[in-house]
Amino acid sequence: MSRSICIIGVPLDLGQSRRGVDMGPAAVRYAGLDHRLERLGCAIRDCGNIEIPVRDTLPEEGGLAYMPAVVEACERVYAAGARAVEDGDVPLFLGGDHSIALGTVAAAATTGEPTGVIWIDAHGDFNTSETSPSGNLHGMPLAALTGRGAPALTDLIRPGRKVADEDVVLIGIRDLDPLEREALKDSRVAVYTMREIDRRGIGEVAEEAVGRLSHLPRVHVSLDMDSLDPREAPGVGTPVPGGFSYREAHLLMETIADSVRVGSIDVVEINPILDERNRTAHLAIDLVLSGLGKSIF
Ligand SMILES: [Mn+2]
Structure with a gap:
């Protein structure tokens, strides 16, 4: 373990409607991120936070009306992330809501090599402005990154998709929303539902899922903390019952560390206002460490 990590805070809360995820980067730093990464043997550089417009200074429409502000923020996220990738560092992006991935995945793929994406989430984030019932941009990044939806999102940084479905x-x-489900079924994205994980066990599913990307030179991990069961991670904006247990989430991250080359990581949707004594931020750090190769034995 001698990796160089560049921490990039992205206090973006314009992609969804609840307040509080803009405090995610502070909560994770306060929970001791840098010391714990250092103990793992990583060299740490904290690059501070990306400048994001304060929500209260914008008109109150929300939803799609925030697209220009989100695009501009994600261009800055991309610039900071691409610099880290070019320096040979592993950027660790602290969200913010999941719309930050429009910039983080573009940065992960900036080398032009095929880049794998492991998207860990209760939701599909595969809506477009046409299919989304809410218009919230944090439900659209994966669609846009694979080339679907509004050109302002699909052509962010450079025209066209940033990653291939497969x-x-x-x-x-x-x-999943109804039209989002159809779009995923029509795509070549591999989808592993909680039902399948319940039936087959996370060990088998994680090996199969992650194994699909093991031939790729680099993989980006996008960890939405709402993938965990709300009993484990109460501090998220969009909780959905029936998520990962503590150990299931760790086994997934450990399998990732064992099987692919993790080139960049997001940890998103931490909402300290809804949390209990910052435990969701502490859990996020535990999981990031597992994804970077921390092992029990
Ligand atoms: Mn998400």
Whole structure:
């Protein structure tokens, strides 16, 4: 373990409607992120936070009306992330809501090599502005990154998709909108639902899912904390019952560390206002460490 990690805070809360996820980066730093990464043997550089417009300074419409502000923020996220990738560092992005992935995955794929994406989430995040019931942008990043939806999102940084369908796996899914479900079924994205994980066990599913990407030179891990059961991670904006247990989430991250080359990581949707004594932020750090190779024995 001698990896160099660049911490990039992204206090973006414009992709969804509940307040509080903008405090995610502070909560994770306060929970001791840098010390715990250092103990793992990583070299740490904290690059601070990306500048994000304060929600209260914008008109109150929300939803799609925030697309220009989210795009502009994600261009800055991309710039910071691409610099880290070019320096040979592993960018660790602290959200913010999941719309930050429009910038983080573009940065992960900036080398032009095929880039795998492991998207760990209760939701599909595969809506477009046409299919989304809410218009919230945090439900759209994976669609846009694979080339679907509004050109302002699909052509962010450079025209067209940032990752190929077959290089994306979605794990932990238990809440899809009707048209989103159809779009996923029509795609070549591999989807592993909680039902399948209940039936086959996370060990087998994680090995199969992650194994799909083991031939790729680099993999981006996008960890939405709402993939966990709300009993484990109460501090998230969009909780859905029936998620990962503590050990299931760790085994998934450990399998990732064993099987692919993790080039960049997001940890998103932590909402300290809804949390209990910052335990969701502590859990997020535990899981990031497992994804970077921390093992029990
Ligand atoms: Mn998500």
